[in-house]
Amino acid sequence: MSPAADHGEIEQLTLELLDRYEEINLLYDIGQALAGVFDVDAIGRAVVDRAMAVIHAEAGLFLLVEGETARVAYRAGDVPAPLLAGLTPGADLLRRALAAPVLIMQPLLAVRVQHGATPFGVLALAGKRDTSAFTASDGRLLQALAEQAATAIRTEHLVRELRESERIRSEMEIARQLQRSLLPQSSPRILGVDVAATCQPSGHVGGDYFDFFSLPDGRFGVVIADVSGHGVSSAIVMAGLRSTIHAEVQSGFDPAQVFRRANTLLARDFAASGMFVSAFLAVYEPATGELAYTNAGHPPPYLLAAPSDEAERLEAGGLLLGVVADAAYETGKARLDPGAVLVLYTDGLTEARAPNGEFFGEAALARVVREGHALSATGLHSTVLGAASTHLGGREPDDDVTLIVVSRRG
Template sequence: MNVVEKVGLNRLLEIAQAERLLADFRKIAPESQVALLRLDGRLYAGEAGLLEGVTWETLVEEIERLENGQAITRAGAKVYPLWVGKMLVGALAAAEPASGDHLTFLLDFLKYHLAQAFEKREMARETLDRYREINLLYHIGETIGACLEPDEIPHLVLKEAQRVIPASVRLVLQPPKEGGELEIKAAVDEVGYQENLTRAARTLLSQVSRSGQPDILVDGLLDNSPFGSILCAPIKARERMLGIVLLGRLAGQAVFTASDEKLLMALAGQAGIAIEKAWLHHQEIKRQRMEEELSIGRKIQLSLLPDACPEIPDWEFAVAYQAAQQVGGDYYDYFVLPETGNLGLVIADVTGKGVPAALMMAFSRAIMRAESLSGKRPSAVLNRVNRLILEDSRSRLFLTGLYAILDPKTGRLTYSNGGHEQPMLYRRAENKCQVLSSRGFMLGAFTDIQMEEYSAEIAPGDQLIMFTDGITEARNSEGELFSDERLREVVDAHGSSSAAELLSEIVRAVNEFVGDHPQADDFTLLLVKRSG
């Protein structure tokens, strides 16, 4: 509801000017008795006592129903309403008999003068409003606009509002981050009526929340409330409701005007921008902190992986590892078994990605290495690892893993598969890649399982290819998988190359297949070639 500020004669016509005007009128109409009356019925200028005994409230109700030029007669005097547009500013009272022509001239002159004065006043007020708005925007640019603390901005809003739109009670209400009813985030209550204000404005708050438009309630709409007017404006950013500013003035104080509403909207608009900027700033800080933590996590995780490939005469080793995120769940490991001098080989893949998978990877690596270095056979190691994961892990993440023992002297490979991708072996004699068939259960998923054990002979020129599903399940933009078949084709074509060269060819083929499609999963590739 737009509220128009009532303007009386005293705002449009100086009292000295009014007295001179009526004195000049009496010179041309000596017999006339005239007076100018305020909106409350009090004498403003001219003859006193013209409407003695007349109840002004009743008279005003009748005057407001009159049109320009009409009059009513009371106590031997005619009363003419003085209008500026549709606004009553006062009245002219003339004792009968009064000169018709002279009185008409006086009425016309008063209407013209009051209209001109009102226009000048409105122009001055518009200029002042514009100045107030510019001044407000300047101040809030230095205060609210520079604030990067979302919880501090509501308090700054109320402080700036009081500078230009004084109110007895000032509130900023915002919904919780998780959603729900509006809550008071900042309050200034000079009279102890905070609860009265929220209760009186309940319907107004709901209306403004729905419409996203400001509104004003005035005395006639505020039953049993100490407030004479309430001003409410939404705080928005890109049409998203962030909160509401609520101001209340007590009965008897000046009511809020359209000018106040405009200023509060300017303030609320800047507050919305500032709140969103502050939220984005905090999100960016959190993102940067997370990036730093993940970067540290990546360094720690990489430090858990072997820093170099084994150096064993007549054998070549090559490895490629790439996490889909900063940290991942794939891992590989090499270690020399203390009693036999054989080489332990591990490749594993934790279900999931990111930080949970990385933590599970670290836990799994520790127990896998500890059990392997005890000298147990591959199947016994995986059985034990499965029991330890079930006993100690509460994350409900699982692990696929392949553990193999290589005898570098004979080329014999003994291995057990815990639900992992089946390894491949390139046979130089046949110039062809074959799958080393093996079955097993995912680790950490089932109790009372017994892993099977397999063996293979790696002849001179042969290459063992161990990998995670990030290789074969890499997708291109059409959603196609790289697949085991494509991997075998690359190995068939380049299997006679060195381990490092074959590794490079496989990675290149996967990257060319995937193209610009983002990497969806971690991938690890571990190659072992018997070169002598």
């Protein structure tokens, strides 16, 4: 290959890397801006302003679609009248924008804002300041912003629906609905790994939360958390935490970086409430079995390689989230080797009280995990919960009980 061809390939690779770097920075920025925002117009303003700045557009708008109606939630710059007319209910341009993930019709760039099968609207830019054409790279950037906006709008809808129903439902029922809506509906499927997970709510609503997520590089993540307090307030903090983590993990930062940013936002937004969060976040690399994790004051998960081994407690991390704005967090390393079991839980499990007041405790949990090491993830999960239930002796638990078992097949 000629030197000129080599130089051309290097230039192309450099441009691609710069595009990716720009997208990551944009996701950081918008993730921070949208965390804890529960107003659709404010979401539209944040997304349009950043899109125009990064893509160098003359004008932009966020069109909110609700059923058969549509309204401009935010507009900046001089959007041409024909484009505005085309983005009205029944217009062909709006139909096309909602039908395609990305629509480029110079001088228009539009992307669909959608969560699952539910379309929320259209994010559109009109004209570039240097009069050049919109590119596929511009479309990818705008689509990444639209995905963040969709997550924020989905959270806003949940909070708004719950606030509206507060007139006719008790606070606890509202909180239960929000808590359930934030939890995954099923365990993820990961090659070579079995996962079993549940959150058993107590009679009063606590703040237990867990979730799974996939990273663009093929890694798999899990988070478990316990928000202080009960009722709607803890459920709303949980929603804010979920939104923050989902925005941050897409950036590719390590767990400690994610928790540093989440802690700053929680300390800023919820300091007056006096609420805090214990949480554990881990990212698993399927090819190597490596776990990168950080623990923010949460009960340390058990990692047991074999019944004869000493269980490893995953403790590296830092303070509870939301207590000190500039708290430091470290990332710990561990390995989930073939045959190993990882058990994550909230303190509602170990603090389950027998009729005589005795806690189930860490020692009993460690013993049950060791004895059930050879079971499947589902089998060990059921065994642990069964042991805790027996210990309760017919009593209702005082707190939510969340348990996640991850086993790597040998």
